[in-house]
Amino acid sequence: MKWFRVCCSGLVTLGLVILLSRWWSPSLPPLGRLFSPQEGFWQNASPVSEDFSGNFSVPGLQDSATVWLDKQLVPHIFARNEHDLYFLQGYITARFRLWQMELQVRAAAGRVSEILGPETLSFDRLQRRKGMVTAAKKAVAVMENNPVTAPVINAYTAGVNAWISTLDYRKLPLEYKLLGYYPSPWTPLKCALLIKYMSDMLTGEVNARENTNARNILSASDFDRIYPDFYQQQDPIVPVGMRFDPPVSSPHAPKINAPVSGFVLPDPIKPENPGIRNGSNNWAVNGKMTRSGVPILCNDPHLDLNLPSLWFEVQLVVPGMDANGVSLPGSPGVIIGFNDSIAWGETNAERDVKDYYTVRFRDSSRRQYRWENGWKNTDLHIECIQVRDQQPFYDTVAYTFFGPVTYDASFPDPVTGKKALASRWTGGDSSNEALCIYMLNHAHNYADYLQSLQYFDSPGQNFAYADKDGNIAIWEQGKFPLLWKGQGKFIMSGEDSSNMWEGFIPYRENPHVFNPVRNFVSSANEQPTDSTYPYYYSGDFKPYRAHRINQVLSQSTHITIKNMEELQTDVYNTFASQALPLMLRELKNGASGKQETLYLDTLGRWNLYNEPYFSGPSLFQLWWDSLYADVWAGYYRKVHMAVPRPQDIVTIELLSGDSALHFLKDIPPPIPTLAGMDLDAFHKAMKQAGKIDLAGQLEWGKFQGTDIMHLAKLPAFSDMHLFTGGGAGIVNATKKTHGPSWRMVVELSSPIRAYGIYPGGQDGNPGSKYYDNMVKNWVMGKYYRIHVLDQQKPGDPAVRYRMSFEKK
Amino acid sequence: MRFLVLLVLNLFLCWLAGLFLPFWTVAAVPFIIFLLIPQRPAIGFICAFLSIFLLWFILAIVMDMQNNHILSDRMSMLIFNHRGHILILVVASLTGALPAGFAGLTACLLRHGTKKKTIDFGRFYSKYF
Numbered sequence: 001m002k003w004f005r006v007c008c009s010g011l012v013t014l015g016l017v018i019l020l021s022r023w024w025s026p027s028l029p030p031l032g033r034l035f036s037p038q039e040g041f042w043q044n045a046s047p048v049s050e051d052f053s054g055n056f057s058v059p060g061l062q063d064s065a066t067v068w069l070d071k072q073l074v075p076h077i078f079a080r081n082e083h084d085l086y087f088l089q090g091y092i093t094a095r096f097r098l099w100q101m102e103l104q105v106r107a108a109a110g111r112v113s114e115i116l117g118p119e120t121l122s123f124d125r126l127q128r129r130k131g132m133v134t135a136a137k138k139a140v141a142v143m144e145n146n147p148v149t150a151p152v153i154n155a156y157t158a159g160v161n162a163w164i165s166t167l168d169y170r171k172l173p174l175e176y177k178l179l180g181y182y183p184s185p186w187t188p189l190k191c192a193l194l195i196k197y198m199s200d201m202l203t204g205e206v207n208a209r210e211n212t213n214a215r216n217i218l219s220a221s222d223f224d225r226i227y228p229d230f231y232q233q234q235d236p237i238v239p240v241g242m243r244f245d246p247p248v249s250s251p252h253a254p255k256i257n258a259p260v261s262g263f264v265l266p267d268p269i270k271p272e273n274p275g276i277r278n279g280s281n282n283w284a285v286n287g288k289m290t291r292s293g294v295p296i297l298c299n300d301p302h303l304d305l306n307l308p309s310l311w312f313e314v315q316l317v318v319p320g321m322d323a324n325g326v327s328l329p330g331s332p333g334v335i336i337g338f339n340d341s342i343a344w345g346e347t348n349a350e351r352d353v354k355d356y357y358t359v360r361f362r363d364s365s366r367r368q369y370r371w372e373n374g375w376k377n378t379d380l381h382i383e384c385i386q387v388r389d390q391q392p393f394y395d396t397v398a399y400t401f402f403g404p405v406t407y408d409a410s411f412p413d414p415v416t417g418k419k420a421l422a423s424r425w426t427g428g429d430s431s432n433e434a435l436c437i438y439m440l441n442h443a444h445n446y447a448d449y450l451q452s453l454q455y456f457d458s459p460g461q462n463f464a465y466a467d468k469d470g471n472i473a474i475w476e477q478g479k480f481p482l483l484w485k486g487q488g489k490f491i492m493s494g495e496d497s498s499n500m501w502e503g504f505i506p507y508r509e510n511p512h513v514f515n516p517v518r519n520f521v522s523s524a525n526e527q528p529t530d531s532t533y534p535y536y537y538s539g540d541f542k543p544y545r546a547h548r549i550n551q552v553l554s555q556s557t558h559i560t561i562k563n564m565e566e567l568q569t570d571v572y573n574t575f576a577s578q579a580l581p582l583m584l585r586e587l588k589n590g591a592s593g594k595q596e597t598l599y600l601d602t603l604g605r606w607n608l609y610n611e612p613y614f615s616g617p618s619l620f621q622l623w624w625d626s627l628y629a630d631v632w633a634g635y636y637r638k639v640h641m642a643v644p645r646p647q648d649i650v651t652i653e654l655l656s657g658d659s660a661l662h663f664l665k666d667i668p669p670p671i672p673t674l675a676g677m678d679l680d681a682f683h684k685a686m687k688q689a690g691k692i693d694l695a696g697q698l699e700w701g702k703f704q705g706t707d708i709m710h711l712a713k714l715p716a717f718s719d720m721h722l723f724t725g726g727g728a729g730i731v732n733a734t735k736k737t738h739g740p741s742w743r744m745v746v747e748l749s750s751p752i753r754a755y756g757i758y759p760g761g762q763d764g765n766p767g768s769k770y771y772d773n774m775v776k777n778w779v780m781g782k783y784y785r786i787h788v789l790d791q792q793k794p795g796d797p798a799v800r801y802r803m804s805f806e807k808k
Numbered sequence: 809m810r811f812l813v814l815l816v817l818n819l820f821l822c823w824l825a826g827l828f829l830p831f832w833t834v835a836a837v838p839f840i841i842f843l844l845i846p847q848r849p850a851i852g853f854i855c856a857f858l859s860i861f862l863l864w865f866i867l868a869i870v871m872d873m874q875n876n877h878i879l880s881d882r883m884s885m886l887i888f889n890h891r892g893h894i895l896i897l898v899v900a901s902l903t904g905a906l907p908a909g910f911a912g913l914t915a916c917l918l919r920h921g922t923k924k925k926t927i928d929f930g931r932f933y934s935k936y937f
Contacts, residue, residue, distance in 0.1 A: 006917045013910035017835050020903060032831035032907070035900035037867035038823075039830065041883055042900075045875035169830075174879075716885035767879030 029180055044174040044767040052801035060087060060162045061807040067092060068789055069801040073762035073770045076315040076789040076799075083155045085318040086332045088805065090159025090186070093312055097329040097764040098163065099173040100308045102183055103711055104330060105190040108197035109133050113393075114386040115181050121385065121393060125411055128383040129397050130204065131404035131428050132196050138430040139192040149434045153188045156332040160186035174766060175712060191434070194330035199427035201303070202459035206354045207540065207644045209415040212490045214643040225654065226635075226646050229538055230531050232653050235546050237462060237474060237528045238511045239518060247534035248506055253484040254498035279542055279733060280347035281568070282464040283522035283549055284472040286515065291558040294748045295466035298564050299336055299345025300740040302733045305708045307718060307772055309760025311336075311742045315789060316441070323441040324754065324788055326742050329764075333437040336744060338754060341444040342467040343746040347523045349460035349476050351539040354425040355487070355501075357402045357494025361420060366398045366408065370495045376401065402494055403428050415642045422494055424501065426479045431457035446471050446514070453477045454507050462523035468748045474521035475512040476528045480505045483536045505535050520553045522546065524731075543649055544574040544729035561755060564745045569781035570731040571610040576620050579652050580608070583623060586678040596686045610732075612701025612725040615693075621703070621727075622689050624648075627681035631655070648729070701725060707737055708759055708775065710766070717766040719759075722779050732781075743783065755783035811855055817841060818859035822908075823867075834860050834904045835911035842912045846919035856912025861905035868897055 020032030034040040052069050065079040065088055075092045079085035094101065106112055110127030112120040143149045164183050176182060207227075215223050234240070282299040290296055303310055311326035316334060325337015336345050360370040361378075368375040379399040386392050398405040400422045407413035408420040432455050439452030449465050453475055456463075460478020465471070481488070481501040492499035511528040513521050524545035528537075552567055580603065591600040599619050606616025628651060636643075655674055692698050701723035710717035726732030726739070733739055744756040759778040763770035774784070787798040794802075818838050825833035838856035847855065872880045872893055880893035888895055 002917065002920060006914060009910055009914040009917050013835055013839075013907055013914050016907040016910060017832050020907065021831060030831075031903055032834075035864075035903040036826065036831045036834075037864050037871065037900070038826035040900075041879065042868050042871045045871045045879040047871075047874035048876045048878070049874070714886060716882050766882050767875060769876065769878060771878075 023180060029178055034177060039170040041174055041177060041767070043170045044177075044765055046763070046765060046768040048769045053803060055804045055806065057806040057808040058091065058162050059808040060158050061805055063807060065805040066791065067803040067805065068799045069803070070787050070789070070798045071800050072313070072774065072784060073800075074313045074315065074787065076317070076787070078317045078791045080318070082318055083151060084805075085316055085321075086152050086155040087159035087162070089314060089316060089327070089332055090156035090161075091163045092159075092314075093327070093329050094160040094163035094186070096762055097308055097312055098160075098183055099175040100711060100764050101160070101186075101190075101194075101330040103175075104197055105193040108136070108193040108200070110383075110385065113388065115179050115388060117388040118390055121387060124385050125383075125393075125395050126406070128385070128395060129404055129406045129411060130200065130423065131397070131399070131406075131425075132193070132200065134381070134399075134404065135199075135425075135428040136189055136192040136196045138428075139195060139432070140189045142430045142432045143192060143434055144188060146432055146435060148438060149432055152332050152438055153191050153434060156191065157186050157188050173764065179712070191331055194328060195433050196427060198328065199459045202348045202461075203351075203353050203427055204425070206352050206356075206488075208352075208354075208356045208488060208491055209413060209421070210642050210644040212416060213639060213641045215490055217639045217643075226650060227644060228650065230527060231541075231543055231647075231649055233543065233547075233649075234527060234530060235543065235550050236511075236526055236530050237476060237521075237523045237546075238513055238530075238533070239516060240530045242513070242516075244529070244532060244534055245509065248509065249482055249503065250534070251482050251484040251487070251502045253487065279350075279525040279545070281522075281524045281545055281549060281731060281733075282345040282347045282462065282474075283520060283553060284343075284464045284466040284474070285520040285553060285556075285559055285564075286466075286472045287470050288519045289553075289557060289559050290747070291560050292747060292749055294468070295343075295470060295472050296559060296561065296564055297338070297343040297345060297464055297466040297472075297746045297748070298568060298744065299347070299464060300568050300733075300743040301336065301346065301348075302739055303741040304738055305706065305741060305759055307708055307710050307760055307766075308764030309741065309758050311758050311760075313756070313758070313762065313786070315787070317789075317791065321442050322788070324786055325744065326756070326758070331437070332434065333441050335437060336742060337441075338746045338748075338752055339441060339443070340752070342449060342465065343748060343752070343754075344440055344449065344466075345464050345744060346461040347464075348525060349462055349478055349528065349539070350525045350541050351460050351476075351478065351480055351528075351537050352488055353427070353458065353460060353478065353480060354423055355402075355481075356406075356421045356423055356491045357400075357499065358491060359398075359400055359405050359408070359420040359422045359494050361398075361408070364409065366396065366405070369398075369400055371401065372496045378405075400494065402500070416491070421491065426460075426481065427458040429457065429479065431455070431479065433457065445469065446473060449473070450475075462528070464521060464523065466746070466748055468750065468752075471515055472519075472521050473512065473514040474523055476510050476523075477507070478510070480510065480535075480537060485536045486538075487536065489538055509535065518554060522549050522553065524549055542729065545731050545733065548572055548574045548731050561745050561747055561753065565743075565755065565781070565783055567731060568740070568743050568745070569726075571725040571727075573608050573610050573617065573620070573727070573730055575648055575652070575729045576608050576617075576624075578656075579624060579648075580606075580620055582652065582656055583627065583678055583682075586675045587682055588675070590679045590682060591686075592683075595690055596683070599686050599689055610700055610725050610727050610730055612699065612705075612723045614700050615698040615703075617700040617727065618692070618698050618703035619685070619689055622685040622692075623682055626685040626688075627678060630677045630681050699723075700727075704736060706734055706739065706779075708772070709737060719772050719775050722775070724779055740778075743778075744786070745783065746786075752788060754786040754788070756786045757783050811851065814841070814845065814847070814855050815859045815862075818856055818908075818912075819863045822860060822863055831904075832907075834864075835907040838908050838912040839915045842915035843919060847916050849913050849916040849920060852912040852916030853909045857905045857909030860908035861901045864904040865897060865901040868900060872897065 063080040068076040077088045110124035113124045280301040284297040287293040316323045323334040323339045325334040362368040381397045383395045402422040402424040405422045436456040457479035465473040482503045525542045526546035527541040591597045610617040706722040706724040708719040724734045726734035742758040746754040761770040761773045822837045842852045877893040884896040
């Protein structure tokens with residue numbers, strides 16, 4: 001009896017210990033270890049009054065250095081030499097953001113399944129098949145061979161690793177404990193992978209495959225009407241009327257230049273609307289327009305909003321440089337910011353720099369492909385993808401003359417079907433963007449800025465510039481292919497050289513503006529030029545924000561920092577100002593019933609501002625979405641596959657010019673007239689609005705609102721249901737999960753005055769009060785002073801914590 | 809009195825072991841202690857259970873208070889979909905206390921009936937208190 005009881009009790013004990021020490025599923029970590037206050041998650045509960053000050057001796061430093069933290073935990077790094085500066089940038093960034101840094105490069109390299117299991121396998125395969133690691137390896141070779149960037153990258157890497165080496169299980173960032181893995185050493189390749197991650201995010205998605213689907217249904221002229229290269233109303237970065245030099249080279253289209261057709265679709269594919277693309281605003285006004293008489297530069301990049309935030313604010317000080325602004329965790333230097341002489345900020349160029357080519361393999365081994373009437377050997381890369389709790393997955397990626405074969409029989413393209421497609425992408429070429437950033441951080445004048453830009457190839461960006469001498473400028477910088485008209489808009493045949501890129505537009509021919517007569521420069525992802533620009537390009541351009549920014553700026557005088565903050569958070573809905581009058585006119589007095597009349601009245605009184613507490617924006621959005629769906633319903637029914645979403649601006653331009661809807665003559669819409677469709681859409685939308693109203697969700701800030709999700713998509717670590725204004729096509733481009741990821745206003749006075757904010761916090765630890773402490777003020781459109789600290793003034797009240805570093 | 813001493817002894821040794829060793833010390837330490845100092849099975853269970861519950865609860869609540877419950881709130885949302893810090897504090901402490909209690913029980917049961925043949929550490933120490 002005794003032994004029976006001993007056995008029972010012993011088994012229970014053993015069972016409990018095993019139960020609490022084992023992984024039962026990838027989403028359920030061992031609870032014993034997780035809950036233990038001596039090593040588990042409690043260890044990540046940072047005291048709210050934590051004192052970060054102290055003396056630290058870190059192996060790897062060459063000299064002593066100082067880091068001050070301000071109230072927002074922004075590190076101000078003062079080093080005696082550049083090695084120590086970038087070493088400490090790596091060390092401090094890892095101190096606050098290690099898990100995020102690692103996850104981002106893991107995503108870039110297609111190594112997510114290693115930690116998350118088989119669900120993410122197709123994501124990993126796609127990353128490998130895009131050639132991300134191959135591209136990063138090329139980039140790191142260039143960085144390591146450059147006498148400027150090699151020491152920077154290596155010092156940063158050593159700094160990150162110095163921090164990693166101090167970690168034991170209890171000090172690990174919480175996400176490692178929850179997902180059950182350990183950080184691996186940082187490498188220069190990971191710095192390159194981060195640049196490729198951004199490149200892919202900003203230029204990796206192009207419409208060529210969807211365009212090809214559309215072109216197989218539409219005539220050439222209909223295609224051009226629905227998907228025009230240029231919009232009727234345009235307000236490009238280079239003001240209309242500015243002259244361009246004649247082109248250095250104009251490629252000619254080969255004789256036979258029909259889009260590739262004849263795709264066999266084994267299964268009908270659901271039409272898809274590509275998601276919201278990334279965008280951004282930047283502008284600079286010169287001293288003639290400002291109250292202070294000096295230029296002001298503004299930038300707000302719109303990206304996916306996540307926690308931990310994409311950006312990490314820093315001040316980097318070393319003899320010869322004092323750079324301030326935001327960095328990307330994983331990349332040395334300041335990406336958007338200012339130094340003691342100049343300020344700069346970027347928006348995405350939105351230019352198409354990726355083309356798809358069909359590949360005809362000789363056989364299923366993929367060892368050879370058709371090339372100029374013969375067969376050419378492919379370069380086969382075997383990718384081993386580690387999968388958590390499973391055998392590794394091996395994928396073979398064929399590389400052709402153009403680039404990696406992203407889609408083939410073993411990884412069919414969901415958009416076009418089962419043909420093999422190789423991609424040619426400028427992001428896959430070797431380049432050294434880190435050198436551009438390094439030089440930009442050190443730049444003192446316009447010449448330095450120009451010099452640095454030539455090293456920035458991908459992702460193509462509009463670099464706004466302002467300096468203390470009073471100059472302003474903007475350059476669309478990147479490596480852009482020389483194309484014949486229409487080249488790359490559709491999938492091209494990759495069986496010979498006739499469709500390949502002939503070269504690249506010389507950098508000095510890239511669109512740019514220097515000290516223009518209108519006294520300001522701006523960009524907001526609109527087309528960079530009018531149609532007189534001598535080089536062909538296409539892209540995914542957005543017109544409305546630029547219209548509004550240029551309109552406000554051209555009417556402004558005596559501009560202050562406050563005015564610029566107001567413009568960055570401006571919620572005027574330019575698109576609605578164009579669409580709503582038309583929709584109301586066509587509706588005539590079609591409202592029936594009390595509720596519809598009430599809503600119509602609300603819409604009539606709406607001042608076109610997307611304020612969070614208005615219901616006008618929600619009613620307009622519902623109505624427009626419903627009308628849009630009616631207009632294009634016949635088209636989508638006909639194509640029955642993934643095509644690019646016709647832009648709102650195109651839709652409204654077509655509707656305003658053609659109320660009989662002749663442009664849809666081959667594609668009969670369900671209701672033949674605009675007035676009929678408008679009324680139908682109104683009824684449907686208002687019915688929906690009634691339901692939403694009943695649930696109390698009709699205010700714009702609730703109807704759209706914003707969710708800032710944790711990078712591992714854990715709602716408990718996210719900031720959900722934020723009451724935000726703005727929206728797509730609005731200067732304050734805050735959407736559901738996407739928006740101004742950093743807002744910055746810099747006045748180039750002496751000393752420089754700058755303000756900024758991003759929706760997150762400096763510390764990536766969900767257990768820290770600095771995890772999301774700036775979100776509330778970001779929602780309200782407030783800013784923080786960007787402190788430019790001076791080591792000679794240690795008594796500056798902005799200094800909150802003082803860290804002294806000694807070499808060990 | 810003896811109960812209290814054993815409680816503090818468990819608590820202290822578990823804390824010490826936890827500085828160097830992982831989670832399973834909450835079972836190992838009470839098991840060894842009650843193997844050496846056998847008690848009535850019920851006492852063994854309750855004493856071990858309480859000591860680890862207290863140890864984990866106190867350690868956690870101190871960190872939690874210094875943290876203004878930021879993390880316990882988030883973890884509670886993550887695991888129980890419930891906002892608040894009390895539930896997770898109690899459940900987390902139980903996670904340590906349960907294996908500890910059963911380990912104590914097992915040790916006492918193992919020694920139950922063989923008590924007379926061994927030195928009674930409990931009585932030995934009780935002279936001093």
